[in-house]
Amino acid sequence: MTKTLFERGKVGHIRLHVLPTTRFKTFAVSLYAGLPLHEQTVTTTALTPFVLRRGTKSYPETTEFREQLEHLYGAGFGFDVYKRGNYQIVQFRMDTINDSFVETGESLLGKTFAFLGEVITKPVTENDAFRTSYVASERETVRKKLESIINDKIRYAAERCMEEMFKNDPYRLHPLGQQSDLEQITPNSLFEAYKKWLKQANFDLYVVGDTTLAEVEELVAREFSLDRSSSSEYVPETGEVKAQEVRTVKEALDVNQGKLNLGLRTPIMYGDDRYAAALMYNGILGSYPHSKLFVNVREKESLAYYAASRFDGHKGIVGIQSGIEIDNYEKALSIIKAQLDSMRAGEISELEMSQTKAMIRNSLLEMQDSAFEMIAFDFNRVLSGKDRSAEELLSQVEAVTPDNVVAVANTVELDTIYFLTGQKEVQPLENDRL
Numbered sequence: 226m227t228k229t230l231f232e233r234g235k236v237g238h239i240r241l242h243v244l245p246t247t248r249f250k251t252f253a254v255s256l257y258a259g260l261p262l263h264e265q266t267v268t269t270t271a272l273t274p275f276v277l278r279r280g281t282k283s284y285p286e287t288t289e290f291r292e293q294l295e296h297l298y299g300a301g302f303g304f305d306v307y308k309r310g311n312y313q314i315v316q317f318r319m320d321t322i323n324d325s326f327v328e329t330g331e332s333l334l335g336k337t338f339a340f341l342g343e344v345i346t347k348p349v350t351e352n353d354a355f356r357t358s359y360v361a362s363e364r365e366t367v368r369k370k371l372e373s374i375i376n377d378k379i380r381y382a383a384e385r386c387m388e389e390m391f392k393n394d395p396y397r398l399h400p401l402g403q404q405s406d407l408e409q410i411t412p413n414s415l416f417e418a419y420k421k422w423l424k425q426a427n428f429d430l431y432v433v434g435d436t437t438l439a440e441v442e443e444l445v446a447r448e449f450s451l452d453r454s455s456s457s458e459y460v461p462e463t464g465e466v467k468a469q470e471v472r473t474v475k476e477a478l479d480v481n482q483g484k485l486n487l488g489l490r491t492p493i494m495y496g497d498d499r500y501a502a503a504l505m506y507n508g509i510l511g512s513y514p515h516s517k518l519f520v521n522v523r524e525k526e527s528l529a530y531y532a533a534s535r536f537d538g539h540k541g542i543v544g545i546q547s548g549i550e551i552d553n554y555e556k557a558l559s560i561i562k563a564q565l566d567s568m569r570a571g572e573i574s575e576l577e578m579s580q581t582k583a584m585i586r587n588s589l590l591e592m593q594d595s596a597f598e599m600i601a602f603d604f605n606r607v608l609s610g611k612d613r614s615a616e617e618l619l620s621q622v623e624a625v626t627p628d629n630v631v632a633v634a635n636t637v638e639l640d641t642i643y644f645l646t647g648q649k650e651v652q653p654l655e656n657d658r659l
Contacts (some may be wrong), residue, residue, distance in 0.1 A: 254320075
């Protein structure tokens with residue numbers, strides 16, 4: 226594995242992370258802006274990048290905005306809005322070809338920074354607010370995205386399970402906000418929220434490509450002007466497991482296939498020394514085709530159309546998702562619980578250990594072929610405060626023993642069972658307790 230070392234710097238209140246390399250023909254640029262999840266700001270924060278992508282002072286029309294990307298030799302531009310732990314993250318990305326591969330007398334990295342800096346700090350305005358037509362159309366875009374969640378029943382069930390599991394926690398909020406808030410947002414109120422976002426968000430800017438930290442520092446100082454007086458840091462979750470009664474939630478919709486989701490808690494977070502063992506635990510439980518859930522629930526018993534698990538190291542969650550025949554609820558739940566018990570009892574084969582290590586190893590090695598994947602991995606360091614390279618993580622995974630996995634298994638506690646069933650099965654909606 227190639228050793229990757231980001232160089233660190235800071236300009237104003239923007240943290241810089243630069244990986245000088247000639248391995249790629251392009252410059253990969255990512256700007257992360259993170260704020261704590263909060264009911265009062267989650268929707269305006271989500272809507273903001275949708276409006277920012279419509280135009281800037283120099284390119285006020287969306288067609289001009291897109292044409293400028295073509296002038297940058299077809300540079301890629303995009304953004305995501307998601308959550309990591311109790312933070313809402315807006316990520317802007319640009320992918321621009323290295324100057325040495327085209328005939329140009331100007332720095333394409335410099336023009337990329339000029340473009341991105343203007344997107345963030347100089348949006349098109351009218352009457353000291355965002356352009357009304359852009360706000361109206363992008364409100365509709367976000368509304369449709371939120372409405373579409375219910376049409377994807379796998380995604381809907383996963384979201385609902387987390388909502389129920391974290392009823393009294395900001396994590397319950399969807400990163401795209403709340404549909405009920407959208408119509409109340411005006412061009413003026415959104416612009417005021419945007420200005421607060423610029424003043425309060427954590428900003429981390431990543432660059433991977435044939436450049437230097439000094440060059441990036443100069444470009445950021447020139448193109449990013451943030452009017453703020455202080456910096457903020459991410460505060461990782463504590464990962465404390467709160468013992469409580471397991472909640473069972475059954476929800477009825479017009480579905481033919483049931484969705485059985487389990488939410489489990491663990492105190493093990495990304496910054497924990499047991500993180501590698503937690504990755505192994507999740508891999509053996511349900512991340513891969515050789516995992517216990519896939520083999521025992523889906524293949525041997527034919528109880529599920531899909532059965533998998535996911536570990537979130539920024540929140541201390543293990544989520545289990547399965548699609549089942551509605552009548553198989555009790556049997557499927559029993560066999561899923563049996564896999565959790567099996568892990569706690571140490572029923573882990575050498576083959577499961579070796580196959581899981583191989584899958585994690587392949588994932589970490591493949592990451593080295595993508596600049597944006599390397600950036601995403603390193604950003605975990607910023608979020609968690611844990612400085613752990615991919616090389617170090619791989620070494621830690623290789624050293625994990627079955628006893629280490631069992632120790633993790635015994636920290637995992639079932640919190641919430643969510644079952645999406647047919648309307649004929651549950652009338653009305655009920656919340657049961659086991």
